[in-house]
Amino acid sequence: MIPSQMLKGILQGSILAIISQKETYGYEISQALARYGFGTISEGTIYPLLLRLEKGGLIVARFLDTGSGPKRKYYTLTPAGQEELTQFQISYREMTAAVDSLPGFGKEESHEERDQTAPEGEQ
Amino acid sequence: MIPSQMLKGILQGSILAIISQKETYGYEISQALARYGFGTISEGTIYPLLLRLEKGGLIVARFLDTGSGPKRKYYTLTPAGQEELTQFQISYREMTAAVDSLPGFGKEESHEERDQTAPEGEQ
DNA sequence: TTGAGTATATTGTAATGCAAGGTAGTGATG
């Protein structure tokens, strides 16, 4: 399970990426996230996030009848949303590059300036 | 610049990884983070985090004189900290696997069940 | 009529990055 704190800032961009693929709605997004390996993301997380994105002008919505069941609120990216998605991808790569360069993450590169001023026992 | 929300849950594990390499202190950690590509992480972020980790029993500290300048508080991982670091690495890989499988991240695998129930214009 | 599944929304809580502020020691510059 991915801890909630690790999801902060990741979920928003991930949902933008999902919406960018095809017009979709909250319930379907939650299923897509589970399918992509994010685990079960609470609806109490997804709907407020979608409202935030809508208020922020990153996505726009329209209600569509389904013939059966409640109406669905379909979302589409705005140009600002597209831009935000691109920025997210850049930031994400920057973040993973930093973490992956950390010792013990199997992707060490450079950074061999291990200084020898190791502290001696003292009190 | 990595957005602050994206750092949540990442910073703690990253700092544990840095401490696991060698006994070190707050100021040096902030420089190491910058060197690894995290950008300038505020001291208002690092010191509270170190105190949290110490109170949580993940790290232990001892003060050492430096001969010149203020005393340094050197930190070491506890067994619980080691375990937490291992768990962080697992969660991190799980998270990046999910994000990387998202459309538009250059690492698409499987997930070709794109259903054809595309909504037709309606109102 | 009871339940499960689909679908959206709101309220309140907890976690955490960080700006802003403070303390203190050392050494160089004027």
Added chain:
DNA sequence: CATCACTACCTTGCATTACAATATACTCAA
């Protein structure tokens, strides 16, 4: 000697956000 820069630590308060809990409402099957 006064000032500044750098090292090094710490605290307070704010903003953001994932999520549990809760609510509404429609459809369909048992």
